[in-house]
Amino acid sequence: MKFYSAFAGMLLAFTAAAAQGDFKTFADGFVSGYNALQIPQLELSYVGQLKQIPSLTAEKKQLGFFSGVRQGLKKFDPQKLTAAQKLDYRLIKYETDLNLTRVNLELGYIHARPAIVATTGIYNIPNGKEWYKYLIKRWVNDDITPEYVYKYGLAEVERQNRQIDAIRRETGLDEAAFYKHLNDTSFYVTGRAKIQDVFERVRAMVTKNLPRLFNNTGIPQVDIKAGDSKALAQTPGYYDNNVFYYNALNNHINKRQIDWLFLHEAVPGHHYQSCVLAQAKVSAVQNLFYYMGFAEGWGAYAEEYGAELGLYQTPYDRLGKLEWGIVRSIRLPLDVGINYYGWTDEQALSFWKKYIKGQDDIALREIQRVRRWPAQVITYKHGAAKLMEWKTELMKEQGARFDIRDFHDRVLSHGSLPFFMIRENVFAEAK
Numbered sequence: 001m002k003f004y005s006a007f008a009g010m011l012l013a014f015t016a017a018a019a020q021g022d023f024k025t026f027a028d029g030f031v032s033g034y035n036a037l038q039i040p041q042l043e044l045s046y047v048g049q050l051k052q053i054p055s056l057t058a059e060k061k062q063l064g065f066f067s068g069v070r071q072g073l074k075k076f077d078p079q080k081l082t083a084a085q086k087l088d089y090r091l092i093k094y095e096t097d098l099n100l101t102r103v104n105l106e107l108g109y110i111h112a113r114p115a116i117v118a119t120t121g122i123y124n125i126p127n128g129k130e131w132y133k134y135l136i137k138r139w140v141n142d143d144i145t146p147e148y149v150y151k152y153g154l155a156e157v158e159r160q161n162r163q164i165d166a167i168r169r170e171t172g173l174d175e176a177a178f179y180k181h182l183n184d185t186s187f188y189v190t191g192r193a194k195i196q197d198v199f200e201r202v203r204a205m206v207t208k209n210l211p212r213l214f215n216n217t218g219i220p221q222v223d224i225k226a227g228d229s230k231a232l233a234q235t236p237g238y239y240d241n242n243v244f245y246y247n248a249l250n251n252h253i254n255k256r257q258i259d260w261l262f263l264h265e266a267v268p269g270h271h272y273q274s275c276v277l278a279q280a281k282v283s284a285v286q287n288l289f290y291y292m293g294f295a296e297g298w299g300a301y302a303e304e305y306g307a308e309l310g311l312y313q314t315p316y317d318r319l320g321k322l323e324w325g326i327v328r329s330i331r332l333p334l335d336v337g338i339n340y341y342g343w344t345d346e347q348a349l350s351f352w353k354k355y356i357k358g359q360d361d362i363a364l365r366e367i368q369r370v371r372r373w374p375a376q377v378i379t380y381k382h383g384a385a386k387l388m389e390w391k392t393e394l395m396k397e398q399g400a401r402f403d404i405r406d407f408h409d410r411v412l413s414h415g416s417l418p419f420f421m422i423r424e425n426v427f428a429e430a431k
Helices: 002-019 023-037 046-051 056-073 083-111 128-140 146-171 175-181 192-212 255-265 270-279 292-305 315-339 345-355 360-372 378-401 404-412 419-430
Strands: 188-190 223-226 237-240 243-246 252-254
Touching: 023 056, 023 083, 056 083, 083 128, 083 419, 128 146, 128 292, 128 378, 146 175, 146 315, 146 345, 146 378, 188 192, 188 255, 192 223, 192 243, 192 255, 237 255, 237 270, 243 255, 252 255, 255 270, 255 292, 255 315, 270 292, 270 404, 292 315, 292 378, 292 419, 315 345, 315 360, 315 378, 345 360, 378 404, 378 419, 404 419
Parallel strands: 223 243
Antiparallel strands: 188 252, 237 243
């Protein structure tokens, strides 16, 4: 009861600040109120997310808070705010709208809660399609539809297959010989010491060439270690707290995975991005949120710069990026098919085999991934595409004046944000 009274009092003060046109007090109240709600973090697993739904009383508090925020925002003219306040205003509005969508879905789920949570996919829970639409926006941080994701994914599969075939022709092998050769053990680097040495040499090469693409090169060196996480053991590698971890399944790693994996997880991918974002001056409002669409999109985007950074020296090195890229691409229509259209595993596997050759061994693993973790896989391809789209647009506008290092500064310098806000910052500063 004491907490509820304090919460009600905070809402009254919050409303008063809006009525008086005091945006600083309003923003401070939003931060305090948001923290007081103790909203659970976004879970990879939709089942875990559903289990975190709070009580009906807690949901009603959230509904009252965000409804009050929405009304309070109407009291302010964003054009009369400072640049920093305008950023906070837009971020508060974005998060308020998204949270109200979530709260209403959760209230509906509480009233229709089944005795057992369906683990066969979010399509099978009450209001599953609307949940999936919400999760796309929450994970991707952009306003896109399942239909768009499906069509874009198919187009990317076809584009990457054309690029793979171009590399196959470059090797001089026919199709059968090419795909047989890809399974040859000559591609393996075996033994932890040798694998560690290869990644350290990649790190040295990237560090040497980083000034070609980035102005900010004064970041801490990323550590390199063998992975030790059971939860992430099936991934090629991962990044956490200044360390790039590689997974050496059966004590070896495929050479075709080495270059793109380091670029994505370490430099200029997640490690570089994390270090630069840590240097950014952000408000208390912005500090509440972290946007995975931007994070994973940047990691996938970083893979495009292997040649400029001294990597991708053979056709097979370039092929490694495409092999993983086509998996990321096929996951988009798979994700929509399973979580929005209700595909069975058999339908999903048949779809996979229609478009991807030689990777049946990971098909079922990926199908189960998108079934457990709806919408998360969309972040990689969509985020990288947005960044490439902006770069291409600026190159056309600026011609010889375009500087890739300045572009990367503008993308990263404002911290973690939804895509529409990053784009506006990039193009406003480019003029």
